[in-house]
Amino acid sequence: MTGPLVQFDGVDKSFGDTQVLYDVDVDVDEGEVVVVIGPSGSGKSTLLRCANRLEEIQGGDIRLDGRSVIETDINAIRQQIGMVFQSFNLFPHKTALENVALAPEKVKGAPEAEAKRAAADLLDRVGLADQAESHPGALSGGQQQRVAIARALAMEPRVMLFDEVTSALDPELVGEVLDVIEGLAADGMTMVLVTHEMGFAREVGDRIVLMADGRVVERTETRSFFDEPSTERGQQFLSRLL
Amino acid sequence: MATQTESKSSGGGVLMRDRLVKRVGEVAAGAFVLAIGGLLVWILSTQVDYDLLSSPLIARRFAEAFFLVIQIVVISSLLSVSLGVLVGLGRISTSNVTGRIAKGYVEFFRGTPLLFQLFVIYFGVPRLWATGEFPFSDWAIPAAIIGLTLNHGAYVGEAIRGGIDAVPNGQMEAARSLGMSRVMALREVVLPQAWRNALAAIGNDQIILVKDTSLLTVIAVPEIMSVFRNINSNQLDPWTPLVWVCVLYLAITMSMSQLVNGLERRSDWGSDSRMFGRLSGLGSGGDDDGGEEA
Numbered sequence: 150m151t152g153p154l155v156q157f158d159g160v161d162k163s164f165g166d167t168q169v170l171y172d173v174d175v176d177v178d179e180g181e182v183v184v185v186i187g188p189s190g191s192g193k194s195t196l197l198r199c200a201n202r203l204e205e206i207q208g209g210d211i212r213l214d215g216r217s218v219i220e221t222d223i224n225a226i227r228q229q230i231g232m233v234f235q236s237f238n239l240f241p242h243k244t245a246l247e248n249v250a251l252a253p254e255k256v257k258g259a260p261e262a263e264a265k266r267a268a269a270d271l272l273d274r275v276g277l278a279d280q281a282e283s284h285p286g287a288l289s290g291g292q293q294q295r296v297a298i299a300r301a302l303a304m305e306p307r308v309m310l311f312d313e314v315t316s317a318l319d320p321e322l323v324g325e326v327l328d329v330i331e332g333l334a335a336d337g338m339t340m341v342l343v344t345h346e347m348g349f350a351r352e353v354g355d356r357i358v359l360m361a362d363g364r365v366v367e368r369t370e371t372r373s374f375f376d377e378p379s380t381e382r383g384q385q386f387l388s389r390l391l
Numbered sequence: 392m393a394t395q396t397e398s399k400s401s402g403g404g405v406l407m408r409d410r411l412v413k414r415v416g417e418v419a420a421g422a423f424v425l426a427i428g429g430l431l432v433w434i435l436s437t438q439v440d441y442d443l444l445s446s447p448l449i450a451r452r453f454a455e456a457f458f459l460v461i462q463i464v465v466i467s468s469l470l471s472v473s474l475g476v477l478v479g480l481g482r483i484s485t486s487n488v489t490g491r492i493a494k495g496y497v498e499f500f501r502g503t504p505l506l507f508q509l510f511v512i513y514f515g516v517p518r519l520w521a522t523g524e525f526p527f528s529d530w531a532i533p534a535a536i537i538g539l540t541l542n543h544g545a546y547v548g549e550a551i552r553g554g555i556d557a558v559p560n561g562q563m564e565a566a567r568s569l570g571m572s573r574v575m576a577l578r579e580v581v582l583p584q585a586w587r588n589a590l591a592a593i594g595n596d597q598i599i600l601v602k603d604t605s606l607l608t609v610i611a612v613p614e615i616m617s618v619f620r621n622i623n624s625n626q627l628d629p630w631t632p633l634v635w636v637c638v639l640y641l642a643i644t645m646s647m648s649q650l651v652n653g654l655e656r657r658s659d660w661g662s663d664s665r666m667f668g669r670l671s672g673l674g675s676g677g678d679d680d681g682g683e684e685a
Contacts, residue, residue: 201568228570238565242583242660252569255579284660297565304569 154179161208171363180337184354191360193343197310201230231301231309235316237293239285245296246281249303271299275329291322311342351375438630453635456618460604467539475547482552500545509538513610535607546596554589587658594651601643
């Protein structure tokens with residue numbers, strides 16, 4: 150496959166009469182980490198949610214590996230797109246291990262023992278092997294978010310979407326979650342991250358997409374963005390942060 | 392510094408008032424218990440015929456009614472909770488037709504008296520057949536079970552719908568984003584949580600169902616109240632059979648609330664146990680006040 154793995158192609162999105170995305174083009178290559186930044190309300194999270202059709206788009210197309218996600222079976226496409234939410238959304242009635250093993254078992258029909266073993270490996274990978282039998286209510290926010298990452302990874306997605314995954318965390322818990330994401334980046338996972346953590350964006354992102362008012366205003370290599378943003382909007386955004 | 396002392400002293404004032412209110416409440420509740428207790432002792436010592444109370448004839452008749460009521464309760468309970476789950480699912484259905492039918496069902500069975508519904512089923516339905524063709528020779532008990540099931544199915548349905556509504560939207564989104572279908576996400580993720588949310592309300596309703604069996608006396612079901620009416624009119628002694636009635640209903644309803652408590656404990660997952668502890672602490676505090684109101 151020579152084209153980009155994920156391709157947002159002229160995406161328009163409205164909630165009723167309010168248009169929130171205007172003609173958004175973003176390409177994500179295989180193994181690449183794209184970080185979407187921008188002020189609140191600029192449409193970053195909505196863009197992510199459109200990718201796995203938690204929101205339907207009104208114009209343009211989104212393609213995964215060249216196939217339109219709009220025209221493909223919704224449950225099939227979602228298996229290939231892992232999503233991690235700001236508020237974790239772990240299943241409170243299941244243990245950490247069951248949270249991770251549930252979808253492989255029910256959706257992919259994996260045998261229970263196999264799903265559980267794979268889930269245990271994933272919990273180990275996010276540093277929570279010892280919490281496998283804990284319910285989410287007994288875990289810290291950082292631990293819950295790491296279980297949520299393991300849960301998304303369990304479906305062996307082609308791309309992972311991270312929607313402000315550290316915004317709901319106490320400051321001292323942010324690091325452990327970012328470490329896990331950094332590990333994924335090092336393993337070559339294709340990722341799209343919406344984040345307010347600029348230091349992290351700079352460290353882990355291959356490319357930066359700056360959004361404002363529902364449009365992409367700058368799209369550039371991470372290094373050059375932070376050193377000298379090419380647009381006025383980018384300069385403004387950075388100057389307010391620094 | 393000044394504000395600190397101020398807030399401290401006013402805090403002490405509130406505390407004093409709280410203690411006074413509490414003490415007044417305790418006295419009032421104590422007086423209430425004494426009054427009721429005295430009345431009860433007086434009734435039990437002057438009004439109750441203990442020979443009649445313990446006579447095997449009465450005991451046997453109440454025992455028969457008691458076991459009949461238990462059978463009706465168990466069957467109607469299972470059926471009404473099953474029906475309620477279906478109604479709750481219908482209420483949240485994405486299909487407009489299903490949603491409206493479920494809503495209409497709830498409005499009707501919650502909006503008309505159970506007694507009316509029992510009359511419709513017991514007296515009305517057999518008349519829809521040509522004379523003598525009605526397939527049930529003894530229609531009273533089937534009619535009772537159908538009536539209780541339809542009536543309480545509506546309440547359980549609303550409890551389930553409320554329980555589903557209380558599950559955060561993010562749960563459905565997380566399940567769907569893993570590739571689960573809507574039905575699978577409901578079954579695996581949303582409904583188990585909704586069930587726990589609804590459990591207290593369902594338990595409450597099922598206890599009401601037990602007491603609603605007393606209405607069955609008017610459609611000729613030989614249940615507990617029918618036995619009372621019979622003995623009362625033969626012996627002209629209300630208090631003796633009333634003691635039986637009270638004990639038998641409490642026996643069923645109290646076992647039922649034990650059962651519900653057990654179910655609630657079983658579905659208490661994770662750290663919420665701490666919160667539950669706090670809530671039950673509040674509950675016992677509330678009981679003190681309950682005495683005053685009663």
